Amino acid sequence: xxxxxxxxxxxxxxxxxxxxxxxxxxxxxxxxxxxxxxxxxxxxxxxxxxxxxxxxxxxxxxxxxxxxxxxxxxxxxxxxxxxxxxxxxxxxxxxxxxxxxxxxxxxxxxxxxxxxxxxxxxxxxxxxxxxxxxxxxxxxxxxxxxxxxxxxxxxxxxxxxxxxxxxxxxxxxxxxxxxxxxxxxxxxxxxxxxxxxxxxxxxxxxxxxxxxxxxxxxxxxxxxxxxxxxxxxxxxxxxxxxxxxxxxxxxxxxxxxxxxxxxxxxxxxxxxxxxxxxxxxxxxxxxxxxxxxxxxxxxxxxxxxxxxxxxxxxxxxxxxxxxxxxxxxxxxxxxxxxxxxxxxxxxxxxxxxxxxx
Amino acid sequence: xxxxxxxxxxxxxxxxxxxxxxxxxxxxxxxxxxxxxxxxxxxxxxxxxxxxxxxxxxxxxxxxxxxxxxxxxxxxxxxxxxxxxxxxxxxxxxxxxxxxxxxxxxxxxxxxxxxxxxxxxxxxxxxxxxxxxxxxxxxxxxxxxxxxxxxxxxxxxxxxxxxxxxxxxxxxxxxxxxxxxxxxxxxxxxxxxxxxxxxxxxxxxxxxxxxxxxxxxxxxxxxxxxxxxxxxxxxxxxxxxxxxxxxxxxxxxxxxxxxxxxxxxxxxxxxxxxxxxxxxxxxxxxxxxxxxxxxxxxxxxxxxxxxxxxxxxxxxxxxxxxxxxxxxxxxxxxxxxxxxxxxxxxxxxxxxxxxxxxxxxxxxxxxxxxxxxxxxxxxxxxxxxxxxxxxxxxxxxxxxxxxxxx
Numbered sequence: 001x002x003x004x005x006x007x008x009x010x011x012x013x014x015x016x017x018x019x020x021x022x023x024x025x026x027x028x029x030x031x032x033x034x035x036x037x038x039x040x041x042x043x044x045x046x047x048x049x050x051x052x053x054x055x056x057x058x059x060x061x062x063x064x065x066x067x068x069x070x071x072x073x074x075x076x077x078x079x080x081x082x083x084x085x086x087x088x089x090x091x092x093x094x095x096x097x098x099x100x101x102x103x104x105x106x107x108x109x110x111x112x113x114x115x116x117x118x119x120x121x122x123x124x125x126x127x128x129x130x131x132x133x134x135x136x137x138x139x140x141x142x143x144x145x146x147x148x149x150x151x152x153x154x155x156x157x158x159x160x161x162x163x164x165x166x167x168x169x170x171x172x173x174x175x176x177x178x179x180x181x182x183x184x185x186x187x188x189x190x191x192x193x194x195x196x197x198x199x200x201x202x203x204x205x206x207x208x209x210x211x212x213x214x215x216x217x218x219x220x221x222x223x224x225x226x227x228x229x230x231x232x233x234x235x236x237x238x239x240x241x242x243x244x245x246x247x248x249x250x251x252x253x254x255x256x257x258x259x260x261x262x263x264x265x266x267x268x269x270x271x272x273x274x275x276x277x278x279x280x281x282x283x284x285x286x287x288x289x290x291x292x293x294x295x296x297x298x299x300x301x302x303x304x305x306x307x308x309x310x311x312x313x314x315x316x317x318x319x320x321x322x323x324x325x326x327x328x329x330x331x332x333x334x335x336x337x338x339x340x341x342x343x344x345x346x347x348x349x350x351x352x353x354x355x356x357x
Numbered sequence: 358x359x360x361x362x363x364x365x366x367x368x369x370x371x372x373x374x375x376x377x378x379x380x381x382x383x384x385x386x387x388x389x390x391x392x393x394x395x396x397x398x399x400x401x402x403x404x405x406x407x408x409x410x411x412x413x414x415x416x417x418x419x420x421x422x423x424x425x426x427x428x429x430x431x432x433x434x435x436x437x438x439x440x441x442x443x444x445x446x447x448x449x450x451x452x453x454x455x456x457x458x459x460x461x462x463x464x465x466x467x468x469x470x471x472x473x474x475x476x477x478x479x480x481x482x483x484x485x486x487x488x489x490x491x492x493x494x495x496x497x498x499x500x501x502x503x504x505x506x507x508x509x510x511x512x513x514x515x516x517x518x519x520x521x522x523x524x525x526x527x528x529x530x531x532x533x534x535x536x537x538x539x540x541x542x543x544x545x546x547x548x549x550x551x552x553x554x555x556x557x558x559x560x561x562x563x564x565x566x567x568x569x570x571x572x573x574x575x576x577x578x579x580x581x582x583x584x585x586x587x588x589x590x591x592x593x594x595x596x597x598x599x600x601x602x603x604x605x606x607x608x609x610x611x612x613x614x615x616x617x618x619x620x621x622x623x624x625x626x627x628x629x630x631x632x633x634x635x636x637x638x639x640x641x642x643x644x645x646x647x648x649x650x651x652x653x654x655x656x657x658x659x660x661x662x663x664x665x666x667x668x669x670x671x672x673x674x675x676x677x678x679x680x681x682x683x684x685x686x687x688x689x690x691x692x693x694x695x696x697x698x699x700x701x702x703x704x705x706x707x708x709x710x711x712x713x714x715x716x717x718x719x720x721x722x723x724x725x726x727x728x729x730x731x732x733x734x735x736x737x738x739x740x741x742x743x744x745x746x747x748x749x750x751x752x753x754x755x756x757x758x759x760x761x762x763x
Binding site: 037176262311 | 407481498509510583
């Protein structure tokens with residue numbers, strides 16, 4: 001048998017693991033074995049995992065810092081909600097509404113990404129961090145002033161109040177600071193899982209292609225890349241817009257899982273939360289980021305039993321994980337016994353193999 | 358190496374999932390255990406117990422706890438087991454809290470305390486057919502089915518949801534009318550938080566009602582969560598336009614800053630708040646003398662002379678060491694309203710959630726169900742879910758609320 005490339009093997013491993021985890025969770029969830037609490041978290045986990053992949057593309061692979069990723073999520077969320085609500089008059093099929101919402105969310109977030117990226121990514125330095133930080137705030141404040149409604153004659157838009165929408169017995173979709181209320185709850189776990197697969201596949205394909213090598217080269221040594229005639233701005237923009245589009249898709253999935261979302265939800269704290277997923281999972285390590293996102297969404301819920309000490313415990317766990325993953329000695333404490341154990345269970349894999357870890 | 362770390366994390370995750378399952382079972386069996394002879398109703402509350410809005414959640418929780426203890430001490434046919442979960446004033450967390458309560462065998466929901474989370478949770482409770490009585494989530498979107506001025510309906514009526522407090526529009530309307538009829542101010546300035554559903558909701562109705570009753574609004578300024586640290590611009594605008602009353606449809610934290618800054622710039626109008634202002638006296642590091650003379654619209658004042666209020670205030674003080682605010686009273690009243698309704702309908706805790714829900718809806722909307730509580734007497738509910746009781750204003754004098762009568 002022809003020997004597979006390490007990257008291909010690693011990808012097959014990830015897809016396999018994802019599929020197995022998904023199937024197990026899906027069966028357990030449908031069988032009612034999983035508690036209501038965890039069951040309610042599954043779709044948000046899908047959305048946050050996509051956000052983690054998306055930000056990893058920008059931070060880990062492109063090497064630029066984005067501090068306003070929740071802004072793109074917000075754009076995707078609100079455009080997706082408007083699309084789904086407007087489609088309610090056309091079709092009753094929830095999945096169709098969801099897919100349309102995700103597609104439209106992706107397009108609008110990509111446009112927003114291009115608007116931010118075109119001027120900023122030409123610059124050299126930390127400007128993207130500053131501009132995305134501002135972008136997140138601008139989006140939040142803009143959405144606080146948007147009033148959008150739909151009636152039989154179509155969509156209405158105003159920046160004043162709901163009365164100036166001039167609607168005839170319609171439905172207000174976005175009501176300024178009150179956000180979107182009465183969103184059709186159409187997100188499903190299967191679509192969420194497919195979205196994770198799409199995001200992962202896109203990231204894996206970009207990284208392991210000619211484009212990906214150019215992007216990683218830009219991250220590692222910009223001057224060398226420019227000297228061989230690769231257009232830095234083009235590749236940066238390409239990656240950033242892809243990343244924004246993924247965030248938009250995740251936003252649409254997230255929003256359509258709830259009846260109400262407010263612009264305030266997608267604030268600086270959410271951006272930082274997503275950045276924490278990426279940093280905790282390992283910058284540039286997409287799989288690690290996915291796991292970190294899952295753990296960090298589930299963790300506060302599991303800690304409900306300790307009541308008010310919940311957030312304290314959360315912080316302690318974060319710090320411990322940081323120490324353990326970055327300290328060889330501390331890591332040895334856990335890894336060495338585990339290695340011994342695995343070595344006994346699977347004798348063939350006992351030696352070597354992990355030298356690259 | 359990386360793979361092993363990843364594998365370990367996956368294992369931890371899997372363990373976590375199963376741990377949660379295990380937890381579910383043990384909680385379930387716990388609630389099945391009879392306390393005394395009757396099986397208690399499992400009631401759940403959700404509110405912000407941590408974070409910026411924690412004052413409201415904790416007050417409502419304490420109030421509800423007192424009521425549950427009192428009812429259980431009667432050893433009657435109706436007993437309650439109360440679980441309270443934190444939502445940090447976030448719809449996403451609130452839905453998680455609701456699901457946690459469901460794992461604990463939730464039958465009737467008392468909550469949630471704040472507005473946006475309640476909109477989220479009430480939709481889910483409606484789908485699950487669990488009866489919900491919220492102590493203080495005041496937006497009409499919580500109930501659903503309200504038309505705005507142009508006849509638009511944002512969200513359909515959720516027939517299982519009822520409120521213990523006034524709706525936002527009613528607070529806005531009542532405030533404007535109260536100010537006009539009692540002649541508290543003639544030129545009004547409004548400072549509201551325009552990224553907040555609660556604040557914007559009250560503001561919009563206040564403005565339209567002010568126009569109707571002929572109240573002159575001379576200055577309208579806004580702030581957001583990010584700019585809630587400095588109000589000099591807003592106050593200067595109010596002062597320059599000669600406002601003699603500042604209407605603050607906001608929570609007490611920013612309001613406390615406004616009071617302090619107005620004081621330091623020597624601007625002394627009357628301040629008028631709504632129920633979000635409640636809690637300002639128990640705020641840490643706040644100079645209570647600044648709040649002297651502030652009006653607020655609230656259905657409850659701790660200095661009321663009736664027996665029920667006196668008992669409640671003394672129990673609350675001995676238990677939690679502070680004077681209860683309106684949210685505590687709302688929390689207390691929701692439990693008693695529920696208790697009365699259950700008594701009236703002879704409901705038992707072995708009914709299914711859907712049965713309880715239908716019966717309770719019937720009782721709450723029936724014309725002969727009247728409730729006398731801390732926040733009003735002869736309280737009734739309409740089929741829209743709105744409560745009908747008389748609004749009251751109090752004024753802060755010597756650090757305590759005093760009923761204001763013209």
